[in-house]
Amino acid sequence: MTRISPPEPTLAVAGVGKTFTMHLQGGKQIAVLRGLSFTVDPGECVVLGGTSGAGKSSILKMVYGNYAVDTGSVVITTGHPAYGGPVDIAAADPRRVLAARRDAMGYVSQFLRCVPRVPAIQIVAEPLTERGVGSEEALDRAAALLTRLAIPERLWSLPPATFSGGEQQRVNIARGFIPELPLLLLDEPTASLDAHNSDVVVELIAEKRARGVAMLGIFHDTAVRERVADRVIDVQAFAPVPAAMA
Numbered sequence: 001m002t003r004i005s006p007p008e009p010t011l012a013v014a015g016v017g018k019t020f021t022m023h024l025q026g027g028k029q030i031a032v033l034r035g036l037s038f039t040v041d042p043g044e045c046v047v048l049g050g051t052s053g054a055g056k057s058s059i060l061k062m063v064y065g066n067y068a069v070d071t072g073s074v075v076i077t078t079g080h081p082a083y084g085g086p087v088d089i090a091a092a093d094p095r096r097v098l099a100a101r102r103d104a105m106g107y108v109s110q111f112l113r114c115v116p117r118v119p120a121i122q123i124v125a126e127p128l129t130e131r132g133v134g135s136e137e138a139l140d141r142a143a144a145l146l147t148r149l150a151i152p153e154r155l156w157s158l159p160p161a162t163f164s165g166g167e168q169q170r171v172n173i174a175r176g177f178i179p180e181l182p183l184l185l186l187d188e189p190t191a192s193l194d195a196h197n198s199d200v201v202v203e204l205i206a207e208k209r210a211r212g213v214a215m216l217g218i219f220h221d222t223a224v225r226e227r228v229a230d231r232v233i234d235v236q237a238f239a240p241v242p243a244a245m246a
């Protein structure tokens with residue numbers, strides 16, 4: 001009998017602990033997470049749940065390599081030939097983290113941060129041109145996404161600095177969704193969108209899922225969360241036990 005082995009998880013977080021040290025407050029320590037363990041398989045959208053302050057954003061930042069991981073591992077495994085085997089972001093040197101971002105993981109933050117004076121369409125096309133896609137194809141794909149996200153064509157050649165909050169967020173979403181990467185981190189991508197654009201983001205997530213992309217996200221909007229989540233992880237379950245209760 002042929003055995004089909006299950007796919008390797010794209011993301012495997014194991015035994016992660018995180019404590020912040022407040023250097024400006026006499027080294028005060030805030031323990032946020034202990035023993036955090038979960039996996040995200042290819043084609044799965046896992047949502048981080050739990051009350052405000054539970055550590056959801058900190059988890060995304062640790063996976064992306066913005067925050068250091070105190071204990072445990074954050075292993076990303078992809079079939080990308082250039083990526084070359086699993087990488088533990090918790091232990092990787094900065095160059096390896098940058099390579100993992102280029103080849104393996106995207107991050108859709110809540111706010112657009114971009115170089116001033118660059119037109120919106122170029123901001124969206126850039127993640128493709130940076131990865132070797134020709135500029136004509138990159139601009140075509142950027143135009144298609146901007147159209148889906150209802151950004152009027154008259155805005156495409158303008159820098160987004162003067163755009164409304166919702167328009168900037170949609171440019172940000174287009175930029176985050178345009179590259180084909182095995183892992184996508186989503187920090188409240190629908191936070192200030194109207195119902196139509198929220199629906200478009202839900203569709204974009206479904207398309208990524210169908211192409212085998214693993215996604216880890218935060219969605220406070222419960223209706224959106226129910227539509228996108230394959231599983232919800234209760235981050236509070238990984239709160240450190242107060243010393244008095246230990």
Ligand SMILES: Nc1ncnc2c1ncn2[C@@H]1O[C@H](COP(=O)(O)OP(=O)(O)OP(=O)(O)O)[C@@H](O)[C@H]1O
Pocket residue numbers: 020021030032050051052053054055056057058059
């Ligand atoms: N850079 C930092 N320095 C110090 N403390 C931090 C830092 N980042 C996060 N924290 C603290 O860690 C805890 C978790 O924050 P985090 O932003 O991860 O929570 P969250 O679950 O995403 O909250 P919310 O739903 O309100 O966005 C909070 O108490 C926060 O103050």
